[in-house]
Amino acid sequence: xxxxxxxALEKALSDNSICAVVTDTGNGQQTLIRDGEAVGDLVxxxxxLKQVNKMMGRDLSGPITxxxxxxRVYGPSPRMVIVGAVHIAQALAPMAQLAGFDVxxxxxxxxxxxxxxLSDVTTVAEWPDDAMDALAPDKxxxxxxxxxxxxxxxPALAAALRSPAFYIGSLGSTQTHAKRLQRLKDxxxxxxxxxxxxGPVGLDIKAKTPSEIAVAILGQVVAIRRQExx
Amino acid sequence: xxxxxxxxxxxxxxxxxxxxxxxLATVVRTWGSSPRPAGSHLTINEAGxxxxxxxxxxxxxxxxxxxxxxxxxxxxxxLEFGVTNxxxxxxxxxxxxxxHVFVERVE
Numbered sequence: 001x002x003x004x005x006x007x008a009l010e011k012a013l014s015d016n017s018i019c020a021v022v023t024d025t026g027n028g029q030q031t032l033i034r035d036g037e038a039v040g041d042l043v044x045x046x047x048x049l050k051q052v053n054k055m056m057g058r059d060l061s062g063p064i065t066x067x068x069x070x071x072r073v074y075g076p077s078p079r080m081v082i083v084g085a086v087h088i089a090q091a092l093a094p095m096a097q098l099a100g101f102d103v104x105x106x107x108x109x110x111x112x113x114x115x116x117x118l119s120d121v122t123t124v125a126e127w128p129d130d131a132m133d134a135l136a137p138d139k140x141x142x143x144x145x146x147x148x149x150x151x152x153x154x155p156a157l158a159a160a161l162r163s164p165a166f167y168i169g170s171l172g173s174t175q176t177h178a179k180r181l182q183r184l185k186d187x188x189x190x191x192x193x194x195x196x197x198x199g200p201v202g203l204d205i206k207a208k209t210p211s212e213i214a215v216a217i218l219g220q221v222v223a224i225r226r227q228e229x230x
Numbered sequence: 231x232x233x234x235x236x237x238x239x240x241x242x243x244x245x246x247x248x249x250x251x252x253x254l255a256t257v258v259r260t261w262g263s264s265p266r267p268a269g270s271h272l273t274i275n276e277a278g279x280x281x282x283x284x285x286x287x288x289x290x291x292x293x294x295x296x297x298x299x300x301x302x303x304x305x306x307x308x309l310e311f312g313v314t315n316x317x318x319x320x321x322x323x324x325x326x327x328x329x330h331v332f333v334e335r336v337e
Contacts, residue, residue: 001335001336003336013239023256025330025332028334061267061268063259063268077236
């Protein structure tokens with residue numbers, strides 16, 4: 001790989017932008033495609049370029065059939081927005097980061113986001129309405145509410161439901177969850193809307209401790225993400 | 231917190247900045263049950279330090295050795311591992327799959 005191409009790849013990764021590196025495994029020639037621009041010595045014919053663009057759209061790496069070309073697609077990281085800098089968040093945030101998610105924790109309560117409780121995680125000490133607007137969840141985003149407090153969880157869930165977030169989960173017992181869904185419906189959301197919310201949150205693995213619950217939540221997020229991409 | 235998916239490339243970038251020669255190994259084709267999908271990276275530096283994976287640990291040793299050769303020669307190389315390979319007795323995939331790994335020096 002030429003130095004210029006690696007630099008372009010480093011730049012794309014740090015910009016969290018979609019790009020593809022196409023390699024001719026027969027002779028080592030390469031090109032990096034980003035925003036329709038190409039860097040490198042490999043020249044693709046229009047059909048091949050079309051195929052590369054299709055693979056970039058699907059975030060899919062692999063060979064191009066009947067050629068010696070290999071396409072490696074680098075997509076932006078999935079994101080996880082956690083509402084509530086609570087005990088479970090202290091376990092879920094680093095686990096999700098390890099699994100490749102860019103994690104943001106929202107909590108307007110100063111004591112909860114105090115330095116040290118959540119190290120190496122982006123924290124936003126604002127009300128979820130404002131914070132969610134700024135974060136603008138997209139189809140690569142999972143939203144998990146953990147506060148149990150309707151004042152904090154509900155606005156975040158409402159914002160998540162208005163977004164294309166691929167996963168929405170909310171902590172709380174079956175009873176708490178039923179009440180929560182009723183409140184959201186009273187606010188105008190349909191049954192189909194609120195059915196997008198996973199609650200009680202997480203896979204049923206009989207989790208007890210905060211870190212076990214984090215495993216259950218992350219497991220469910222991964223399962224939904226991979227099912228959608230399958 | 232380390233993101234295990236992109237970390238191999240960041241490690242490689244660090245090695246390069248520190249003036250070390252490096253190689254990038256990528257799974258480019260898989261058949262049957264192979265532990266890591268196409269696109270998986272293993273990065274290697276001239277000292278034999280490595281990051282990432284191209285299998286479940288079965289063939290990394292052989293890929294690192296090949297990468298050290300590629301770092302010296304500058305010639306990219308495609309390696310094949312699996313039950314159909316002559317090397318199957320030495321390094322093969324216990325799971326019965328076949329993988330092609332492309333190894334290149336990063337200039």
